[in-house]
Structure formats: structure tokens, C-alpha cells
Amino acid sequence: MSNTELEPLKDPGLPAHAHRKADHDEAAAKRAERQVAILFLLSALGTVLFIYSYIWIAEDIYVFIPIVGTTNAHQLFLGLGLASSLFFIGAGAVHWAKTLMPDEEVTAQRHEMRSSDEDRANLIASVKENAGAAGLGRRSLIKRTLGLSLGLVGLSPLLLLRDLGPLPGDSLTKTTWAEGVHLVTDPGNRRLRPEDLEVGAVAHVLPEIEHPEHRSLNDIAKDALLLIRIRPEEFRLDAERLSWTYEGIIAFSKICSHMGCAVALYEQQTKHLLCPCHQSTFDVPTGAKVIFGPAARPLPQLAIKVDEQGYLVAAAPFNEAVGPSFWERSK
Amino acid sequence: MKPARERVAGSVANFVDERVGAARYLKKSLNKVFPDHWSFMLGEIALYSFIILLLSGTFLTFWFVPSQEELIYNGSYVPLKGIKMSAAYASTLDISFDVRGGMLMRQVHHWAALLFLAAMVAHMMRVFFTGAFRKPRELNWVLGVALITLGIVEGFLGYSLPDDLLSGTGIRIAEAILQAIPVVGTYAAFFAFGGAFPGLVFIPRIYTVHVLLIPGIILALITVHLMLVWYQKHTQYPGPGRTEKNVVGYPLMPVYMAKAGGFFFIVFGVTAFLGAVASINPIWVFGPYTPTQISAGSQPDWYMGWLDGLVRMSPPLETYFFNRTISWNILIPGLIVPGIMFTGLALWPFIEAWATGDKREHHLLDRPRNAPTRTAVGVMALTFTIVALINGGNDIIATHFSLTINQIMWATRISIFVLPPLAYVITKRICLALQRADRDLVLHGRETGRLVMLPHGEFVEIHEELSPQEAFTRTSHEQLAPIPVAAIDANGVRPKGVLKDRIRARISKGILQEQIAKPTAKEKLELGDGHH
């Protein structure tokens, strides 16, 4: 609809070119040239600083720079040299473009993206003719078997991926813990007695193995255990879970039931365990029940007892899989 | 006789031209016009950061050992001497302390990565809010979404390579997300890690992905992305002399070359400066990764922080049936919500085109105020992401601002539902108010604050008319009408497909109905000159 009612304001065209000082004033142009030159020279100096720092500044000297603090001189000047050598090339080029290069705006025409109807018709005709020559349309046997072979060839590489890893099997449900396995400190690998822990104490433990220096991270990722001692009367557990504790000492898997971080932040006064990754909070007296945060399950509890020599041992393996949930996990 | 310089250049050019014959193409290209606006340089920051990543990353690969085999550290960093660690971690320590320039390159590489992603986000926001993704640039937008997704993955894999306590924890969490996928989760996790977590093959595998696969794909996508920009020509802001059929700016040679080329050196210089003065990812402080350790205040890098925030605020939902477990508390924040967000992002140009019924080419950008619904949706999405990001750092915020993590968690749990719609409404109102302000400005001119007393005693304020250029810039935009609903015809028959069309018409009415009408030439004429 074009009547003056709705007609927008007219396009006044490109604004008039505003001249820069350097366009008409020779002195200003010379000044701009000198400024650009100084910037390029600063870059050269930066490279010199870089080379000097690399070769002659010792790596154990520290300097104090305001805001940055005390920092390693070698690394600092190497970096400042590199930064200047690069930055001032850019600054010089930009200043040159801004002050001395032509700054008249130019206009170019756009062409419509769409091909012309003639071009389109030509293309279609050409494709039809050449594809027709291939005979794909007529020769359906070729078409079908081509489809079959192309479809099948993609399967082979997929099969190559099979040995990326073993099948999970039951490895997610098994740990090193079994009846009689001693609890040892992490690190240190020393056995523990109940009297080594006073009320309010924690200990980070792992199962005792024959060659602790060769303990694998894979095993640690499932075996890590936290021992906490509270007053026995403070427990709020059913009879079975209570029997898994020993004189106020309770053992939980240290691997968070949410996403597997190490849960070891024990607040002695509130008796809460906090996982620092996503702030799931577990209440120790009620069996590490989740009281805040995204974890959905309590931490698995390990049954512990004491052997004839008085050392703490596991009374049984875990009764559930430790760590994060997975599809095949049964409650 | 021509000067020596010209002769040499001439023979080189001759050599190349006799084999390539590109003279005409070069002439056309060297005169190609590029519009000049600072907001068009955000994509350049991303591009240059990527180049810096390639250069600094190549340096690092000469010393980095992508192996999880354990060794005893014997380098120059005393607090870790004699400690058992992976070769990957040890080699990163060597790069930091025993290779001259190694610390600098490591820091430049990581700062460049942060800038790469931040620039992509800023660039994406600019493209979104100015409507540059509309036809014919929808494909470029989709490529951009792919690039930012790949960038996020690439960054995560990159900072996980040193196998330190902080990034190793991040890998543990990624494995938990993988493992939580129903039916195939455990298989996927065991295949990715070559067995149980942490295994011995994950770092070597992600090394290949980080150093070869993803950079290769990103490079290819960037090339197509830039070729499209080159071929379709860059968009431009509306203004005097600028139409849908032209492009106004500076020629490639010499101005754009100098400015864009110079900007590359500036970006590199700023990144190197950050690498020189600001410590980043000090892995020697965290120690090597072992599943039995964790540091308070563990966060992923910022571009994954929003995912961490979503995971933290999730309610503890798991369902159990027939000996099976589905962890909604991991799947929803870790896979489903991000999946919806990125899919929505990628499909946005098509959604908007469908909703507005606008199928034409657009080369002039929108001022955000003139597309209130789009702007409001964008702000809404940003608000959502920022609330999630804040929750990702809730323990750091708690210790530094004397709040509790419990308070912050609850605040963000509620805010993430309440704030985005609020942001939508407020932004839309602000856009419409700005449109109204524009209209007033065009019709009545700028208030000068000068008062004049008329002979009969009335005081008037003198208004300064806008120049024709300023007035044009504020009124050259289009205002589409909402899509009409297909009417029931005379015989009482409903046209086919009417439900889909009714929804579409309703949405387009919501988007397009509420606009402040542009002032027309006639209205301007009627108002006469500037006194008011």
C-alpha cells in the first residue's frame, strides 16, 4: 500500500564525507605517520624484550608489580615482550588505516541470492539429461543393489569399535571389600583399631592389599571409604544397619552416590557429610540419608567389625553398588 | 626501467598467474565492501582466538605426554617431588616449570580458549538480537550453533588433558552422566573409558579428539561459515544510504585488510598479555587426580558452569522399577535441558520464520527494540543461563559474600522459574517504550531544555529536529502485520489444517501485533516545524 498515509520517511542517502585532519593538513598527516611508526617500533622493542628475557633472565627471580603481586620475572617479561611485539603491530596497522588510508565509504550492489529462472532451467535440464544417461531411473536392479552395498559398507567400521572397551559385566557392583579385609589409612596403609578414633574423629581408609604401592586408581575409585566415630546412642538406625557399626564407628563409601566425587567433608557438630561438587548433604546418624542437594540415594554403608587382634576389618562386602547410579542398578 | 621492487613483484605475480589465472577474481575480491561496526568484530575475536589456539596448542603438543601411566615426579617443582602421578600430569608440570616459555604458552592457550568461547557467545548474541540469522543466513546460524557446541566440548577435553584433581573430577562427573543414560549408559561409559573409571586410555583418546578431530571439524566449519559470509555479503545496520540491495562500507584492500589484520595482532597481543600477568589453571596447586581426593570450590570452566549449576539445583529424583534405575537428577540437567536448549537455538531461524510468516531475504539488521518479542526471548534465555551459572559457583559465592550454599541453592531453584518470564515481560516493555521514544523523537525532535516565552505568556520548550539521517535510521525498519486466521467460508466449511494455522496466527499475533507504529511522512508534515 503506497499512499502518503503510510509512506515512511525518505532515505536521505549517504551522509557527506567528514574530512580528517590528515586528509588536508600535511603536518597532521606527517604526525599520524610518525605515530604509526612509533607503534611499529614499540613492537620491535617488544621482540627485543622477549629475546632478552628468554636468554638472560634467570628463572628463579621474582619481581613485585602493583596489582599483579610478586611474580616470576622470566615468565612475566617473556609474556610482556610477546604481548607488546604482537599488540603494537596491530595498533600501528589500525591507526594507519584510521588516519591515513582512504576512509570514504563505498557502496556495492547486492545480487539476489536466488539463481535466475533461466539458470535454474538449464541446470535441471542438464542434470536430467546426464542422470538419465546413467540410467539410474530405469535400471532398478542397479539402484537397489547400490543401496544395499552402500548401506552395508557403513556397518564394518562400527564393528571395529567393539574393542574400545570390555562389557561392564558385574564390575560396577564389585569392590575389593570382603569379609575380613583390613581397613588401612589412606595414605599410609596402616591398620586401625577402634581406640585410634575418638568421638568426633574421621579416618580415610582403603582396603589392605598385598602391594599397596601398586594400588590402582580403578580400585580406589570404588574402594575409598570414610570412617566416622560418633556416640553410639546418637545413631538412628534399624537393627540391621546398627549391627554394621562398631561401638559408634560407622563406615560409608567415600564415593558420592550422585556423580562420584569424593564425599569427605564431615561436619563434626551437625554430623553431616557434604559433597563439595554439587552440595549433596548426607546425615550420618541416620545412615547417610540425603537431606539436601541432588543426590537421590544414601551413601552405601560397609559392615565393619573387629578381628582377634583388635584391628578393624570389613564384616561383609557392600550390599549394593557404590558410586553413581546406572540403568542396571537395583535398589 | 621500473624499480627493483616492482620488477620482483611483477615476476612473482606473473609466475602465479600463469598457473592459476586469478587476476579478475582477485580484482573483484580486493574491492569487496565490508561494513564497519564494532559489533561485527566479535566473530573476528572468535576466529583469531581459534588461530591462537592452533598455534599455542601445537607448541604444547611438542612436550605434552598423553598417557595415564604412572610415574614418580622428579622435576623442579619441589612440593610435588616424589609423588606418584600420571605422565600427562608430569609432562604438564614440565611444560610449566622446565620448558622456557612453557608456562606462558600454557596460559596463552587457556586464556585464548576462554576468549574463544566468550567471543562466540557474544557474537551469537549479536547475531540473534539483530536478526542476522534470517534468510538467507539460516544455514550459517546452524553452523554457528554447531561451532559453539564443538567449542564447549573441545574446551572441556582440553583442560582435562593435564589429568589434575580439578579436571579429573570433571571427567568423573562426565562419566556419571554417560553412565546414567538408560539401557546403553554402562556400555557407553565402559567403551569410552576402555573399562571401569578412570582406566588408562581416556586421556590418550581425548588427546586425539582434542588435537585432531575437533579442531579439524571446527576448521572445516569455520571455512564454510566464512565462505557463506563472503558470498552472501555481510549484513549492515539500517541507516541513510543503506538498503536491502546494497552494502556500504570499506574495501577489503587496503582498509579492511589493515583493520582486520591489525585486529588479529591486537587480539593475540591481549591474549599474550593475559598469559603474562594472570595465572590460569595452576594445576600444580590441585595435585594429580585420584578418585579419593577432592578440593572445596571445584568448578568447571565458565562455559560449562551453567551445566554444573543446573546439576546442583536439581531435585533428587530417581525412579526404580524391575531392578532398573533411571537418574532423572542427572539426565534432566545434564542431557535433556541442554539438548532442548541447543536444539531450540539451532531451529530458531525456522521457528521465527514460521511464526512471522516472513519468507523474504533480509540484509538489513534489526535494531533490537524493533523486534520486541525476539529480544525478549533472547533475554529470557540469557537470564536462565546466568541463573544456572551463578548456582554453579554457589560455594565460592557463599564464602566470599557471607551467604550460605543452602540459601543460594533455594534462591536459584526458584529464580530459574520466576526470573526468565519476568525478564521476558520487562524486556518486551522496555523495547516498546524505546519504540515509543523513537517515534516521539522523530515526530517532535530532541528536547533542548531552552525555554521561550511566547507573546501571549505561554512557555514553550524548543525542540531540535532530528537530521534526516537520524530520522531515517529510526524509521526505515519494517513492521509486519500478524498472519490472518483462515476464515470459515460462506458455506460453513473450515479450511484444512486449520488448527496448525490457528496456532501460528496466534503466535504471530503475539509477536507482531504489539508494535508502536512508525511515524509516517504525512504525520511529520502535519506537525509542521519544531516548536512544541
Place this chain on the structure above:
Amino acid sequence: MTVKKLSRLRRRKITAPVLLLLALIVVGNAYAFIGATVTTSGATASNARSTMVDEGREIFLRGCSSCHGLNAEGGGIAPSLIGVGAASVDFQVATGRMPMADMSVQAMRKTPVYNAEETAALAAYVATLAPGPAIPGAAQLTYERDGNTAEGGELFRTNCAMCHNAAGQGGALTQGKHAPSLMGVEPRHIYEAMITGPQSMPVFGDKAITPEEKLSIIKWIKAVENEKSLGGASLGKVGPVTEGLMGWVGGIGLLIGIAVWLTTKSR
């Protein structure tokens, strides 16, 4: 000062603020002076008493019993001090945590109220209530000689970093509590905290972490504290949060500023 001059001075604009400032300085200093006098006079008075334990008891009754009970038996708002040992008292009082400034969830480290002599007296008194951990002497704190920095780091990361952060910068606990920063803490106090488990911190007995291991932990903490920044400004040593902030503000912000400069027309 003539009356005329005074009245002229009184009328100047600056008079009121200057007088206010003067009044604040005078009152503030007077309070500080009088406050200081009160404590020191108390100390000099009790110096005349007999043993350290008695002195400790005096101080306890004056400054601690209102929360901890007349016999240190504890109450609703403060725990019992029977059996906490001299080490607990030395830790809490010498770091200024006790007496608590307000009844918040956590006792904060601050300038101690009691001087070294008074603290020792308090500790001696509490030690008599029941057996408990003793203050570690200099002979026990030979961490420079007997500690192993690297081993200390391993121990720290397993036992301490989850609360205090891998660099000892402190971390958040639930409900507004926090594990404080370990920078600038005396070795004696670190040792005492480990053996007494103050407030939320659990107890780390000598069998769980041996005395040598405790010395290694202290040596490592001191090494981290004295370590100069190796890569530049440490941005608070909190990791990706501040790094991301710096990247956006110092990186993108700076580059956008440069881009604006780049595209503006030159004069």
C-alpha cells in the same frame, strides 16, 4: 581568639564537618584508651595472685562462664570444656575465636582479646578439669626438619582439601559455616586444630594421621603460603570462577573497547 573571629569561623561551610570529625576522633580515642585501660588494669591486678591455674579460673569466670557454665560444664549455647585439653583453649583463644563476638554459626578468627599470658593461664585451668590434648611444644613442632613437603601435600589433599580447598584458601560448609583459610596461621594452631577438632572440624587422631604426618602437613601449608605466584596474578586462587570473570571483563570487555576505537572515525 576574639569573639568576632570565632563567630566568623563558625559561619564557614567547612566548620560543621570539621567539628564532627574532631568529635569522632576524640570520642573514639577516648573509648579505645579507656577500654585498653580496663583490660590491662585487670591483668595487673590478677598478677598479684598465686598460681597460673587460679588466674586462669579468674579469667574463665569473668569472660567465659556466662556461656560455658560456672564449672565449664557447658549449656545450651556452648559445649562443655571438660576434657578438651589445653590445646583446645590455646587454639580457640589465641586465634581470637573465643570469646565469640556474636552468636553466629561459626567462630571467626580475629584479634585475640586475651594476651599470651592470659591465654596460657586459661589453658592451664581448663587442663585441670580433665585429661585432654596438651599444647604442642617447640620440640614437637620441628616441621622444617622432620616434615616432608610432598608427602604433606598428599596427606593434605586426601584429608583436608575437601573442606579447606586444595590451596588452603578455605571452603563453604552447610548453613553458612565455612572451613577457614589456612594462610597466616601459626604452626602450633594448625597442629592443635588437627588434634582437637574445633567446631565443625573432625578430630584427626595420632593413629589416623601420625605426628610426623601432621608435621608434613604443616610444612606443606607453609610452603604453599610462602610460594610466590608462578604464573602471574593469582586471581584469588579460587580457580575457574574468577578466571571466567577475568576472561569476560578483562578479555572481551577490553577487546570490545578496542573494537569501538577501531571503528570510530578519526578526527
